[in-house]
Amino acid sequence: MATGTHQNQSSSIWTWTGDYLQLGVGFDSNIATHCQCVVQVPGILFHPLAPTIVPVQTDEGRNTATWSIPDAQLKEVLKSAWEELDPKSAEFLGNIGIIPFLEKTSLPYENLAGDKCLYVKDLPQNVNITKKGAEDNIDCYLCEKSLKLKDMRKHVGKHLLLALRDVEDPAPLRPGVVVKDIIDACGWCGRDGCQTHLIKKGSSISITSNCPYHYQKLSYKRALQSSQASPCTNVPIHCPICPxxxxxxxxxxxxxxxLYHLASHHLTPEGLFPTVPPQLLVEIYITSKEEASVGICQSKTDEFRDFWDIPDTDGFEIIQENERNKRGRLDSTLVVQRPPKISRS
Ligand SMILES: [Zn+2]
Ligand SMILES: [Zn+2]
Ligand SMILES: [Zn+2]
Structure with missing residues (x-):
């Protein structure tokens, strides 16, 4: 990424100093440097510029050349780059999650008068959320309890899982809260309406969210595994069926x-659930142990699995083993064919 450009006030032209910013967490990005790294970003983030070559003198007085770009051109590219990220869509937070991250930076650029230039003003409100720290005490939106942010996802997960299995929640819920009526509940806060996106780039995994209870330091890989200390495996996962x-x-x-996602996005024209790729089944499977840890008895777990044709632990382990050993086997899909809405007596 180029840095150190400055604006020529008379002609509104930016010239490049030949320095680069350092990218990534841990770099002191206020320091410009020589080009020293390769950053992989999706092609959608590339926007061609049409600079002209202009003569320039180095600090040592040597004559050389650099690029010069009209201010209007950069503003135009900034505008279209921002629009490409689709700021009004539900995917926007995920889209901005792919932009390379600068921990500390001298951006935005300043012109010769010291005015900040070339940045996006009027960010959508749901992007401008101040995130809390792991040890901050916050109130549960569903019950009267206060907890540290780092514990809220697990706590909310218990409310949600009990409601999913139709088991009475021992916690005194807030007046008017009916957890099973919350559609598409946010795993951080338990309410409907927050947006959370999982971003995978190579081996790195990050999560973007506009939820005020987003725990930014969550260890995703650890949260995938249910343990005694942290049984809740409710995390954002990728849907391989959605485009x-x-x-x-x-x-x-x-x-x-x-189940809500499959029912709301992927029902067949006949109103049946789609073929669920085994890898997805492995990712969405909730073990009996996890269910027991929040107070769901085995008979309730079995009842739910029978109803939805979900395999028991033995069946799940076979699928999991198959997935480990061999990916992409053509006959390894599992079909869940229950209709989404069947009233229970
Ligand atoms: Zn609660
Ligand atoms: Zn939320
Ligand atoms: Zn989907």
Missing amino acids: PSLTGQPKSFWKYNA
């Missing part, structure tokens, strides 16, 4: 909302 977003990242949904 990918324009950034190439698959769409995300919370693990506990898997």
Whole structure:
């Protein structure tokens, strides 16, 4: 990324100093440097510029050349780059999650008068959310309890899982809260309406969210595994059935909302559930142990699995083993064919 450009006030031209910004967490990005790294970003983030070559003198007085770009051209490119990210769409937070991150930076650029230039003003409100720290105490939106942010996802997960299995919640819920009526509940706060996206770039995994209870330091890989200390595996996962977003990242949904996602996005024209790829089944599977840890008895777990034709632990382990050993086997799909809405007596 180029840096150190400055504006020539008389002609509104920016010239490049030949320096680069350092990208990534941990770099002191206020320091310009020589070109020293390769950054992989999706093609959608590339926008061609049409600079002209102009003569320039180095600090040592040597004559050389650099690029010069009209201010109007950069403003135009900034505008179209921003619009490409589709700021009004539900995928927007996921789209901005693919932009290379600068931890500390001298951006935005300043012109010779010291005015900040070339940045996006009027960010959507749901992007401008101040995130809380892991140890901050916050109130549960569903019950009267206060917890540290780092514990809220697990706590909310218990409310959600009990409601999914139709088991009475021992916690005194807030007046008017009916957890099973919350559609597409946010795994951070338990309410409907937050947007959370899982971003995978190579081996790195990050999560973007506009939820005020988004725990930015969540260890995703650890949260995937249910343990005694942290039984809740409700995390955002990618949907392999949805078409990918324009950034190439698959769409995300919370693990506990898997049935809701399949029912709301992927029913067949006959109103049946789609063929679920085994890898997705492995990702959305909730073990009996996890269910027991929040107070769901085995008979309730079995009842739910029977109803939805979900395999028991033995059947799940076979699928999981198959997935480990061999990916993409043509006959390894599992079909869930229950209709989404069947009233229970
Ligand atoms: Zn609560
Ligand atoms: Zn939320
Ligand atoms: Zn989907």
